[in-house]
Amino acid sequence: MKEYLLLFVGAAIVNNFVLTRYLGLCIFFGVSKNFHASSSMGLAIISVITMSSMLTWVIEHFILIPLGVLFLKTIVFVVVIAVFVQLLEMVIKKFMPTLYNIWGIYLLLVATNCVILGVPLINSEAHFDFIKSTVNALGSGTGFAIALILFASLREKAQFSNIPKSLDGLGIAFILAGMLALAFQGFGGMIPL
């Protein structure tokens, strides 16, 4: 149990995907202009990351490894995740319209995101079993959501500050992201990768 907890906290905070491993930066800057959008995006990322890494684990261990074609995993994972996200979109559009209104566009945005592909690949490199992969994915997704929500809150605050004209907008966002990453660096090494 302790092992899983450590894995979760490690993936969520210590080795945070955005702020220590610098993955998924396009979403990090693109969808962090307001708190509401960023929290919806965070939820979409958590669910897609977790479910797609479960799916890719099954495909890796029941198709790729028995047939000895593990070298195909990157391309296969891309296909699997793209299909899965499409499917998820269709299902929630049909059965949960309220959820679709909140998630809608964000779901398709995450389909080709590097974090979503990164987590299954890292799981595969680290030879995690099924439960460990799932916990790692859940932690990574939570970490991404935490970083995104923190950053969106900072940017909302920054709108009310006196910012030099030249830095207004994306410029100040980059500086804020750097400071946030610096703060997360403080956790560095507490739980190794």
Place this chain on the structure above:
Amino acid sequence: MEAIYAIFVMLGLGLFFGFFISFANKKWSVEIDPRIHEVEDALPKGQCGACGYPGCLAYAEAVVTNPDVPANLCVPGKAAVAAKVAEITGKKAESVAAKIAFVRCAGTYEKAVRTAVYKGISDCVSANMIAGGNKGCTYGCLGYGTCVKVCMFDALKMTDEGIPVVNPDKCTGCGKCATVCPRNIITLVDPEIMVKVNCNSRDKGPIVRKNCKAGCIGCGLCAKECPYGAIKVENFLAVVDSSICMEKCSDPVCLAKCPTKAIRPAIWGILPGTEVL
């Protein structure tokens, strides 16, 4: 051998997923009324929310699916868009009342008293929160340009005198500035109106005089002067009934009598103090 497996795995997965997705697409497809997108294309897509819906798509959806939603809610689009929306949805084309933003304050730096020096965030909402703002008049424009920042059509400009002016060619009447103003100074009026009262102060006459040289002191001279009864003094502030004023009056006599020149002919795009009577 590996190469053959690789080909079969990719082919198999590709075929499987392809058929699966197309099957799912058929089975779980949601029918969307194509008119929603047609209406959305016809709208100006400023996403201003003047219609009362959060964005143009939401209004398009409402106007197509709900028969009670009228086709003329898009204020920036004016009559042309309303006609198009009515044509697509098959609803009755009703006219859109054109609106323009009007800043009900003429208290420039020169005319209105400032009681304090404010050095905080340059934003009216936060300036208004600190002891009710730094202007003697608690109803007047603070001049930090929150309305200018929120205007997505670039129709408002902050002047050096500390009062924003409205550009009548760019103002669409969406009302974003009116919502965001912490003192409710901006209202939406008919662009054809003859006279306007450039004051928002509900203070009594002597207090207004102490705070501002351009304020309405509620003396009621304009109300007495108006032959049609279009002007009333409510809470020490002259209020013009625009429908009576526009319909009946062609020669506004009220303007000449105002001792503080708070009531003026309606000219947009320049500061109240600079217009020629």
